[in-house]
């Protein structure tokens with residue numbers, strides 16, 4: 001990364017390389033995310049349909065809410081367990097252990113790593129974003145920033161009143177997973193609904209505004225250890241990262257410069273911003289290695305807005 005500059009440097013923008021190696025480098029995180037998402041589904045599918053085993057027991061039995069690895073390691077969705085708590089039904093010790101293991105893993109990796117690296121809906125919403133970009137679709141209406149946290153609270157409240165884990169019944173994530181692993185059916189209608197909503201009504205409407213599971217992982221992600229580091233000295237405020245980022249309100253240059261990283265728990269660590277940054281100002285790192293830019297020293301550009309950048313947004 002380059003040394004601090006007292007004066008703004010010329011703004012360069014991302015250009016897709018012409019070589020295959022260059023393209024693969026740009027798409028490396030996207031390819032890795034698709035491989036992880038596909039691998040999770042294949043493990044469930046292979047266990048359910050082809051009887052895959054590991055040293056005797058089923059390899060990965062269950063679903064995204066509750067599963068067992070190799071017949072020994074329980075895995076559970078902590079948000080599903082929270083909803084069961086709300087119903088005041090008893091939760092088995094094994095489910096609690098499974099939820100604890102999953103919680104610990106995502107606390108380390110970044111809560112919303114689930115959203116961009118594991119959740120099968122991510123493929124649907126990424127496709128919707130490409131469609132709306134191609135057709136230049138505009139948002140039909142806006143949704144307040146904290147809406148998904150209200151939906152999270154609503155899911156818990158409905159669970160308490162109805163006595164069932166409410167979101168698990170209507171979750172398009174669970175439905176898509178069920179349809180892929182156990183066979184296509186009516187569940188795909190809600191998945192289609194999310195696609196149409198994201199493509200033609202609101203950019204990143206489901207994952208970025210409404211999904212209560214995303215809200216839950218955003219809260220966990222606030223303390224996550226794997227973060228996107230930001231180097232203020234080399235950033236020219238070209239804004240290409242803002243255009244690539246699927247999450248509203250996550251990239252804030254002033255705050256990122258102050259902390260040396262993107263701190264928002266709503267960042268999914270998808271690395272789309274890293275792939276397009278022409279200055280290599282962004283990279284995945286551990287929270288402990290993030291270096292805040294020395295804002296009070298000569299050369300500090302925190303707060304600097306490049307006049308050529310329409311995408312620059314000052315700290316709100």
Ligand code: SF4
Pocket residue numbers: 234235236237238239240241242276277278279280281282
């Ligand atoms: S961090 Fe964002 S604004 Fe800064 S140079 Fe990279 S892509 Fe451009």
Ligand code: SF4
Pocket residue numbers: 228244245246247250251262266267268269270271272273274
């Ligand atoms: S800031 Fe970067 S890693 Fe985080 S959600 Fe946006 S594009 Fe993905």
